[in-house]
Amino acid sequence: MPAQPSPAQSAQTQLERGNGPEPSTLDAHRCQEVACGNVLRDLYEGLVTEDAQGRLVPGMAQRWTVSADGRTWRFVLRPGLRWSNGEALDAGQIVASFRRAFAPATAAPFGELFDALDQAQAVQAGRVAPERLGVSAPDPRTVEFRLNRSASLPALLTLPIAFPVYLPAVRRHGAQHTRPGQLVSNGAYTLAAWTPQANLQLRRNPRFHDAAAVAIERVRFHVTEDAAAELQRFAAGDLHITEVVPPQPLVSLRRRFGAQLRLSPYLGAFWLGLNTTRAPFRDAPCAAGATRCDDRALALRRALAMAVDRDKLTRYVTGLGETPAYGTVPPGIAGYTPAQAAWSDLPQAQREAHARALYRYAGYSARNPLTLELRYNTSTPHRRLALAVAAMWRQTLGVQVRLRNEEWKVFVQNRKQRAITQAFRGGWIGDLADARNFLAAFGNDGPLNWTGYDDAGYRERLARADAAATDAARNAWLRAAEQRLLNDHAAIPLYFYTSKHLVSERVRGFQPNALDRHASRWLSLSP
Template sequence: MLGLVLASGQAGTISTPATTTEPAAAIRIGNGPEPESLDPQKATSVSAGNVLRDLYEGLTGVSPSGELIPAAAESWTWSADGRELRLQLREGLRWSNGDPLLAEHYVAGLQHLLDPATNSGYASLFAAIEHGAEIIAGRRPSGDLGVLADNARSLRIRLDRPLASLPDLLAHPAASPLHPADRLAKPGKARIGNGAYRLVERTPQSRVVLARNPLYWNAAATTIERVEFIPTEDLNSELKRYRAGEFDITSTVPAAQAKWIREQLGGELHVATYLGSYFYGYNLTQPPFKAQPKLRLALSMAVDRELIVDKVLHGLATPALSLVPPGISNYSVQLPAWAALPRAQQLAEARRLYAEAGYSMEHPLEVEIRYNTSDDNKRLAVVIAAMWKQTLGVRVKLVNEEWKVFLQHRRSRVVTQAFRNTWIGDVDDALGFVELFGTRHPRNDSGYAEPAYDQLLKAAAEQADPQRRRAALEAAERRLLEDAPILPIYFYASKHLVKPYVEGWQDNLLDWHYTKDLRLHAH
């Protein structure tokens, strides 16, 4: 099979990967679905983020235990009014092709991120930057963004409103710098990076191979020479390959094997609290869910989350009746009004709403559940279909799709009805979850459009007072749960198998792990 083989800083060309001697310090990582993109301003998947954090470095970074630390910027300070962040870059930074890395390249990266032509799923996180909201809306050019390079090593970020989480956001791959040669890069072209590793090969559905970047500012402390990120949509196969020594770290673990894994590989299993929600979306732009809040609520109430977490996920998650995970700072878990009802009354109410929506055992809803390839996704869909059928008489067709096709269908809102969805938090902030369902958000795959909800989001975004901001966000989520454009199912826990000879791995809330922080013992 042909792969994309790249020299540092060069455009990608299709050729047969060169035969090399396997370095002693090489690590192989199971990485879930094939990354949909390696453009840091466009990619949104977890699997893409895992690769991008090795290829690019933000102004700030995250320590192995999850704390904010300096990265390309050695220091930063806030102005007295909290409206301007000043950052000082390290001396002598370089791109992977040897070009000097300048403050203006981070300016260019943020301009590219908020440019509506980029259509980034993360642009709204940075909308508080001066003129950011107007740029995203297409009312101002991206060059007006309030990010300025004072000299080669200093830049300032001005804000329209206070954003205390800005230093944390600058650690995200979406805030990566942009090399001048990549400003007009064609889609799919390999970009020049500045991280601890550089891209040397990408073979779709096979592997992404990185090599240590000797020009990285802290290359002397990076000991692993080669990284292979391998797509692993079949979790049972991933587990077998891990046991056979083909992987050093897994993307996750198959829930059905949880008991055996705990018994046989307990010392290698890492399970930790994680800012992630797993839910089903409803396509509100097409039948049968368009203008049918009662139907959507009925389906949600018919699902027994406790049973799913206990029997399907074997305790490797937490039941969810809401979108925002527990543990978010300055936020309380919100619940739908029906959550306080006894289970029998919930089911009775589900049947009543189902009937009011025009359906019955004699005239059942016929619906598709669409999900991307994964044994766990399939098992969950089968169980939910059975719950809908048993309680309401719904007839369900399961549709399994490869990741990129699934994403395309989900975002186009043409063929989808009910579909698997997830969101992983990028910072400790409820806004990152709640804003997903703003009318214009690019990841609003349900097509939810509610002016009152948008107004609450706007109020939260413009509010400097933490308690008033919190109140607006909580009110927005309560409105979301009332309108039910989604069916919350569970809150994630991060789950990995890590070989004993991998040193430096630490569980953290974001589940971010940089290869540069890991070491391999002889084995």
């Protein structure tokens, strides 16, 4: 029987990480949230990956080239790549995995981000066979991608949808291929155990190409939906890293935790979505020959947006460096100037006066108040924010708000289906530093368009951005699209994120980066 590690050895070789809600899946092609992404980046590696500072570095590919027109990319694999079960991993398997990712049956939520990949949209829609997808293997160590327009492909290849999934396990086990003992991966770690609603245990993968440089033997991701409880577990020494920090006065947090409190800029926007496919936010269709449509639903959406005091939210409710948001794209993206709501320069008192007038125009009053359900996933910060927004809507407009919290997986499904949602917690965490990443979901009827926003003018502006000949022209069209989205008020921007974690003094290698990704392979634990 193998010798068991002593408690002292375990303390030095096991990293304890808070991870927020239970991951909705460990199927890399179906992951759509941070909770599964954190785990998958430990289990898998794409052709390209990121270092601790968030810079693009070689992953499975040791090098890559791009054609002069930016439409053909070739990636040369490292020699001797292996799956965690010891089998060889070659270019043909990577191509087959991409075809599975975009097959209609997979329903990959992030497939729409690869709209530049030749035939990707047609494959996902079932119009052409997966074999027509613009990815091929000229030889066992080369993967080639064909694009229909110039795009920053290496950044996209860091997303979980681009990770290689071991297809024999999918054929053998179906949806259960993600379970311990059945999940075959290619990253720095393997899945050793998964206790639902408790934790996921990972073990270092000895067949990873850079296993010798992976310092931490085991990683345990804990389900920590309650941010206040997560903080207490950190304070008690049960966690080395928290996923978030609950809303508390910054001065007291600094006093209590000192340098263990890590705050840094983050490409993320928090907004509330409004379901524009059903009452009360659905626009009335224009009558034939009419010069003006019934715009009372738009007036109501705008009233709700203007009634929220974002300065109070970021000062008293979130309070950890977040900044008020009047757009959907956060600052900090090179070459892009974010758009803002047209009324963002008005003092709050004037916004509220306009909001009350719009509310009356939409047909609501003290005698006929709007009754609205605001839905959010179970989380202390989200509950506090929902309570604050509901109070502002009630005090300024007289809206009667019912708060409904749901466990993460249930919330995700309800939000995606748009059948029972009215107002709901939304937002977007950047997958790459590109304004389009924050706007693309609103441009089609895919699973990420939770609001159901449907506007031909918006889609035209995205298309013009895609066809632009220069970065400046592309960003100008993207800004025009964002402005149109803001004018239609399908979403109510509230604040731009900061990344916020508590990190033990024992953790080495934890570096701030704009996308807030911290793969365990770059970390170590001091004694």
